[in-house]
Amino acid sequence: MFAGTGRREWSKEAKRVVACMGSQRIIGGGLGLSEAGPSTHHHHHVPSYGVLHGINTANPSTLINEGHAFNFGELEEAIVLQGVKARNDEGKAPLFTTAPRPAATLEMFPSWPIRFHQTSRGGSKSGGESTDSALSTKTEPPFEAESPMSKKATTPSLDHQHQLQHDHHDASRIVGPSSSPQNQSQAKSPHEKRKGAGSTSEKPLDAKTLRRLAQNREAARKSRLRKKAYVQQLESSRLKLTQLEQDLQRARSQGLFMDCGGVGGNLSSGGAMFDLEYGRWLEEEQRLMGELRNGVQAAVSEGEMRGIVDGYLSHYDELFRLKSVAAKSDVFHLINGMWTSQAERCFLWIGGFKPSDLITMLIQQLEPLAEQQIMGMYGLRHSSQQAEDALSQGLDQLQQSLVDTIAGGPIVDGVQQMVVAMGKLANLEGFVRQADNLRQQTLHQLCRLLTVRQAARCFIVIGEYYGRLRALSSLWASRPRETLMSDDNSCQTTTDLQMVHPSHHQNHFPSF
Amino acid sequence: MVGVGVDPLERIERLASENAVVIFSISSCCMCHAIKRLFCGMGVNPAVHELDEDPLGKDLERALIRLLGTSSVVPVVFIGGKLIGTMDRVMACHINGTLVPLLKEAGALWL
Numbered sequence: 001m002f003a004g005t006g007r008r009e010w011s012k013e014a015k016r017v018v019a020c021m022g023s024q025r026i027i028g029g030g031l032g033l034s035e036a037g038p039s040t041h042h043h044h045h046v047p048s049y050g051v052l053h054g055i056n057t058a059n060p061s062t063l064i065n066e067g068h069a070f071n072f073g074e075l076e077e078a079i080v081l082q083g084v085k086a087r088n089d090e091g092k093a094p095l096f097t098t099a100p101r102p103a104a105t106l107e108m109f110p111s112w113p114i115r116f117h118q119t120s121r122g123g124s125k126s127g128g129e130s131t132d133s134a135l136s137t138k139t140e141p142p143f144e145a146e147s148p149m150s151k152k153a154t155t156p157s158l159d160h161q162h163q164l165q166h167d168h169h170d171a172s173r174i175v176g177p178s179s180s181p182q183n184q185s186q187a188k189s190p191h192e193k194r195k196g197a198g199s200t201s202e203k204p205l206d207a208k209t210l211r212r213l214a215q216n217r218e219a220a221r222k223s224r225l226r227k228k229a230y231v232q233q234l235e236s237s238r239l240k241l242t243q244l245e246q247d248l249q250r251a252r253s254q255g256l257f258m259d260c261g262g263v264g265g266n267l268s269s270g271g272a273m274f275d276l277e278y279g280r281w282l283e284e285e286q287r288l289m290g291e292l293r294n295g296v297q298a299a300v301s302e303g304e305m306r307g308i309v310d311g312y313l314s315h316y317d318e319l320f321r322l323k324s325v326a327a328k329s330d331v332f333h334l335i336n337g338m339w340t341s342q343a344e345r346c347f348l349w350i351g352g353f354k355p356s357d358l359i360t361m362l363i364q365q366l367e368p369l370a371e372q373q374i375m376g377m378y379g380l381r382h383s384s385q386q387a388e389d390a391l392s393q394g395l396d397q398l399q400q401s402l403v404d405t406i407a408g409g410p411i412v413d414g415v416q417q418m419v420v421a422m423g424k425l426a427n428l429e430g431f432v433r434q435a436d437n438l439r440q441q442t443l444h445q446l447c448r449l450l451t452v453r454q455a456a457r458c459f460i461v462i463g464e465y466y467g468r469l470r471a472l473s474s475l476w477a478s479r480p481r482e483t484l485m486s487d488d489n490s491c492q493t494t495t496d497l498q499m500v501h502p503s504h505h506q507n508h509f510p511s512f
Numbered sequence: 513m514v515g516v517g518v519d520p521l522e523r524i525e526r527l528a529s530e531n532a533v534v535i536f537s538i539s540s541c542c543m544c545h546a547i548k549r550l551f552c553g554m555g556v557n558p559a560v561h562e563l564d565e566d567p568l569g570k571d572l573e574r575a576l577i578r579l580l581g582t583s584s585v586v587p588v589v590f591i592g593g594k595l596i597g598t599m600d601r602v603m604a605c606h607i608n609g610t611l612v613p614l615l616k617e618a619g620a621l622w623l
Contacts, residue, residue: 379609380607380609383606383607383609383611384607386550386553386554386606387550387603387606387607389549389550389553390546390547390549390550390553391546393545393546393549394542394543394545394546394547394549395542395546397542397545397546398542401540401542424542427541427542427543430543430584430599431542431543431546434543434546434599434600434603437600437603437604438603438607441603441604441607441608442607444608445607445608445609448608
């Protein structure tokens with residue numbers, strides 16, 4: 001679109017303009033830089049309006065009204081030219097289409113050097129064009145984002161050539177209408193050229209000017225980097241927010257959160273974290289269930305089925321690992337079962353399912369089984385029951401001991417009493433861990449007792465069973481309550497369930 | 513039993529070999545209570561050594577920690593003089609069906 005040399009020329013023009021204006025840091029890296037000498041090239045394409053972000057990041061206090069008359073059109077044209085390169089640089093033009101600021105700051109530019117008029121395409125033409133281009137480019141999508149030059153954004157260099165390219169690409173921010181007389185008063189160079197129209201453009205840039213221009217570039221570069229970092233931060237935050245919203249949605253749809261506002265504040269960060277992880281675990285579990293079903297239906301090879309079954313088992317191992325971590329930070333959250341659905345909570349045993357109950361269900365659902373396997377299942381159930389009884393009795397003793405500590409005797413030393421009680425409470429974590437250990441061992445033993453295909457069916461049954469419990473919880477949570485109120489204290493739970501719209505069933509029981 | 517001069521580890525080994533099932537416990541520990549209930553529920557009569565009731569209990573506890581490599585050391589179970597481990601291991605053995613044969617072998621259970 002723009003000839004390479006053409007770009008440079010515009011840039012030179014713009015730089016000169018800026019130099020003339022003595023604008024400082026606001027102009028930043030793009031404009032007003034090392035270029036010296038009058039431009040001898042006149043042709044400019046109408047460039048797209050660059051981003052004036054550099055202005056935004058510049059110190060707003062410097063955007064003081066200049067008060068001097070100047071040629072808005074000329075300046076704008078130069079700015080536009082720079083803006084083209086700037087767009088190349090970051091490829092983020094969509095972000096840079098803020099219009100109001102640039103317009104406001106443009107007006108603050110000091111008087112335009114006469115020389116620019118002579119060397120530019122012509123005031124009238126540029127004025128008209130730049131206005132149009134300014135307006136049109138506000139919504140122009142980024143172009144030449146793949147320009148090889150766009151990589152150079154971050155290296156300030158005193159080399160003029162380098163600067164040219166650098167400026168080209170970074171210039172979008174540079175459109176430094178933010179330059180102001182204020183800035184100029186801060187200029188390092190003692191002799192500012194703002195006042196005289198045409199006074200500076202005819203002199204070659206001296207050392208001080210060069211230094212100032214270099215500083216401008218540096219400042220602009222830093223602004224750009226800051227903005228880039230900020231934008232990246234925003235985007236990653238946005239992604240996180242989306243993820244959190246999805247997790248929340250998922251958790252709500254599974255009836256994991258109590259809708260009782262009063263205890264909303266009780267969810268600790270450890271508990272909340274576990275809830276989120278559990279939500280993701282459930283999603284993955286659904287996916288693995290799909291794999292299991294496919295494997296069974298497609299009658300895949302034994303080796304492949306073994307892999308799928310092992311994958312499902314490992315997924316449960318992962319759950320127990322998550323729970324052990326959560327138990328350290330918030331054991332009560334696990335024990336009170338708020339992380340699980342209401343129906344599952346009904347059958348909760350020390351923070352999870354009761355293995356012997358699961359095996360009882362499986363023995364019925366997995367028929368027909370070989371004699372040996374049935375015996376193995378009954379044996380497993382028996383062992384599990386013994387272990388469960390032992391743990392339950394241990395927990396009872398803990399409870400009793402705690403009651404004795406809290407209730408016992410006159411409160412001579414309340415603090416000591418609490419310390420002892422806290423020590424006893426700490427044992428809860430051990431019980432939840434042992435209960436999870438029991439659950440984990442039971443699942444592994446099931447796999448050992450059954451053939452690969454039986455194990456696959458077994459896991460499908462388990463997955464569906466808990467899926468239905470969760471579905472039941474959702475249905476229950478969403479049942480119409482008005483019907484309860486219309487009754488005079490009569491127990492209508494079964495009819496209430498029947499009154500739920502049948503379509504709900506379809507949503508919740510897809511595998512039936 | 514023996515005087516202070518005996519190495520705690522030796523003492524542990526000796527105690528462990530005196531009965532078919534030996535549990536090192538602490539009287540106030542609820543997990544120890546649970547493991548005792550487990551064995552009793554299976555019909556086993558374990559010999560229990562409460563470390564907090566033993567004058568040299570602290571030494572024994574330290575020796576057990578070294579033996580097991582964990583800091584939460586009780587309850588610890590020995591069957592037939594061999595170290596089985598803490599609650600974790602005992603439950604795993606029970607579920608995978610290896611505990612009962614061990615008990616029978618040690619003479620703690622007979623059907």
